[in-house]
Amino acid sequence: MTASPRPNRGPGAAADNRAALIRAARNVFAENGFEAPMTSIARTAGVGQGVLYRHFPTRESLALAVFDENITEIEAIADDPAATVDDILTAVVEQITTSAAFIAMIDPTSTEDVRLFEAAWRMINLITVKLEDPGLRGSLRGDITTADVILAISMLAAILTKTEPQSREATSRQAWRLLSRGLTG
Template sequence: MSTASRVNRGRAAAAQNRTAILAAARAVFAEHGRTASMTLIAQTAGVGQGSLYRHFPTRSQLIHAVYEGNIAELEALAQQDVSTVDDILEALYHQLTLSAAFIAVLDSADTSDRHLASIRGRLRNLLSDKLSDRRQRGRLREEITTDDVYITLGMLAALLHQVLPHQRRGTAEHAWGLLLNALYR
């Protein structure tokens, strides 16, 4: 009688498991929001719950790791000499549209979470750096400030927070078009 079971690959699989968990969390949070089941995330990642909790003992730590990945992507894009504010806004638009979880980063009402505050600060700095360089402003109107861009993104995030997941993409496209008309020449 043979019993099929998963082979425990031990420490060698730790980095792969972490990567799989983060990818699964990003996908699951995008579809179900920050309250998504940790069991669903583990199943989607193809790992056991023990592995999930070994890497991320709390939901909050997992959410923060997903946020960290999002902001790191934006920072990497911003570091490219050829990137402009246009590129950053496009990337942010896609992150907000695809991820119900990332919307919370722009929710300024939550001031108790230091990690979120840090990510908000990094986002503001990234936008400010791009806006301070004339070449990197892209087509953005001269009078538009970092605060204006941040408010615009916050308006989009607040709107997307109110709609059902299946309505998010269409609503985002329409709202984003309206907002871009206000920001660009």
């Protein structure tokens, strides 16, 4: 017995389909890594591959959409005038731990996609603004720069790209605890 096809909701479903694809990509990438089959993402989102490729013609464009959502979440935290660098880093570490797309995109030098550079700069600027205000540095030492923070985040991301998904959370906690000691003194 074959399943009956879903009714075509037409162009009105585009925004819902896009949101479903981003959610599905976040989950599938987290469970299976950045190289997970695109068919798995379409299936998880409940759409056909044509819909997937109409919204996201490449794996990188889909990962960028996930990355952009992650940055938007971090920007919402940073918008709180009392938010410190510690608050931002907590969110970044959590996202790196759960989102393989975020891990894959943490190094914008790995692509020529201008949109990735722009998204990465958004995150770098958030950290820079907080570091420039002594009251918002949180527990970070006074000599720590934005480049130091990005290096620590990149080191964590590099470790987690080589870590099996089921071990990622424990490895992330341990690695970030060690890296934090260097940032806080």
